[in-house]
Amino acid sequence: MEEVDPAFIQPHEHQPKLGIIEAEGIPFIDLSPLLGSDTDVPDHLVAEIGDACKTWGFFQVINHGVPSHVRERIESASREFFALSKEEKRKASRNETNLFGYSDFEITKSVRDWKEIFDCTIQNPTVIYASDEPDDKELKELTNQWPQEICEEYAAEMQKLTHKLLELIALSLGLEKDRFHGLFKDETSFMRLNYYPPCPAPQLALGLGRHKDAGAMTILAQDDVGGLEVKRKSDGEWIFVKPMQDAYIVNVGDLIQVWSNDKYQSVEHRVTVNSQKERFSIPFFINPSHYVWVEPLQELIDQQNPPKYKGYSWGKFYATRKLSNFRKLTSENIQVHHFKL
Ligand SMILES: O=C(O)CCC(=O)C(=O)O
Numbered sequence: 001m002e003e004v005d006p007a008f009i010q011p012h013e014h015q016p017k018l019g020i021i022e023a024e025g026i027p028f029i030d031l032s033p034l035l036g037s038d039t040d041v042p043d044h045l046v047a048e049i050g051d052a053c054k055t056w057g058f059f060q061v062i063n064h065g066v067p068s069h070v071r072e073r074i075e076s077a078s079r080e081f082f083a084l085s086k087e088e089k090r091k092a093s094r095n096e097t098n099l100f101g102y103s104d105f106e107i108t109k110s111v112r113d114w115k116e117i118f119d120c121t122i123q124n125p126t127v128i129y130a131s132d133e134p135d136d137k138e139l140k141e142l143t144n145q146w147p148q149e150i151c152e153e154y155a156a157e158m159q160k161l162t163h164k165l166l167e168l169i170a171l172s173l174g175l176e177k178d179r180f181h182g183l184f185k186d187e188t189s190f191m192r193l194n195y196y197p198p199c200p201a202p203q204l205a206l207g208l209g210r211h212k213d214a215g216a217m218t219i220l221a222q223d224d225v226g227g228l229e230v231k232r233k234s235d236g237e238w239i240f241v242k243p244m245q246d247a248y249i250v251n252v253g254d255l256i257q258v259w260s261n262d263k264y265q266s267v268e269h270r271v272t273v274n275s276q277k278e279r280f281s282i283p284f285f286i287n288p289s290h291y292v293w294v295e296p297l298q299e300l301i302d303q304q305n306p307p308k309y310k311g312y313s314w315g316k317f318y319a320t321r322k323l324s325n326f327r328k329l330t331s332e333n334i335q336v337h338h339f340k341l
Pocket residue numbers: 192194208213220222227228269270271281282283
């Protein structure tokens with residue numbers, strides 16, 4: 001076996017197992033009832049979404065309405081970009097001033113991830129807080145270093161799908177259908193092109209270490225190689241998410257966990273790598289406006305269900321996370337459990 005830099009080696013208890021457990025259980029949800037112009041949402045669909053969010057925190061959607069040529073266009077643009085030399089790619093590096101762009105140095109829980117990424121923002125420009133200091137209200141605008149047209153075309157489709165999914169989730173929690181919409185007016189959503197090169201030590205390293213997504217929800221396009229694993233809530237076992245052509249994998253993030261007061265929980269996941277094959281994926285991270293104050297929704301709390309979290313500023317949380325990529329962390333990065341009551 002070729003030597004890999006020890007910075008990539010996972011602690012023993014987090015090294016991936018070689019055998020694969022396939023995720024028979026991760027539900028597929030058919031969104032075809034939402035394809036027409038009829039605005040009625042069938043009850044069975046709402047119930048399926050609610051079950052999937054509660055039991056798995058993950059599901060795959062089919063007949064979602066995203067045209068396959070739009071997905072193919074961004075997937076080929078991603079392949080073309082990552083095929084460039086490192087020197088070329090580094091010309092589009094993200095940095096402390098512009099947090100969107102290329103990086104081959106991602107760290108999750110103190111271990112390097114075996115991957116390269118390219119982050120693109122959705123609102124161009126995106127407004128965020130300039131600093132993570134709680135009282136500093138200075139704002140800054142972030143822009144893209146990516147062919148804007150391809151990004152916009154894909155983002156527009158993802159936004160339509162997001163809209164449908166947030167409505168289904170709201171209904172499944174017994175909320176008004178449009179309960180979440182206002183929170184995303186000046187969204188800080190972004191998408192990431194992930195490239196996982198073949199790795200000589202797939203049993204020691206991970207493409208992406210175990211983590212939960214900090215935003216509201218993630219919609220992921222994965223190719224046919226496979227590598228995503230989800231921690232099954234019932235027994236903590238890592239379950240392989242079988243690639244399905246043209247489907248999107250959706251997961252609940254930490255914000256839905258807080259808004260729903262733990263009714264729906266954000267679930268840990270990770271990515272294994274492969275000694276033979278490279279893998280590409282594109283997560284679309286749905287995040288609210290920087291000025292959104294995150295706390296359990298009033299409608300979901302009462303005397304029997306008191307709030308499980310104290311409120312926090314999404315914008316400050318996000319700025320802290322983004323800036324941490326360029327700092328040496330001396331303690332655990334900011335996490336939603338720091339706000340648990
Ligand atoms: O590449 C994947 O399959 C998952 C990526 C992911 O979980 C992330 O980027 O947060």
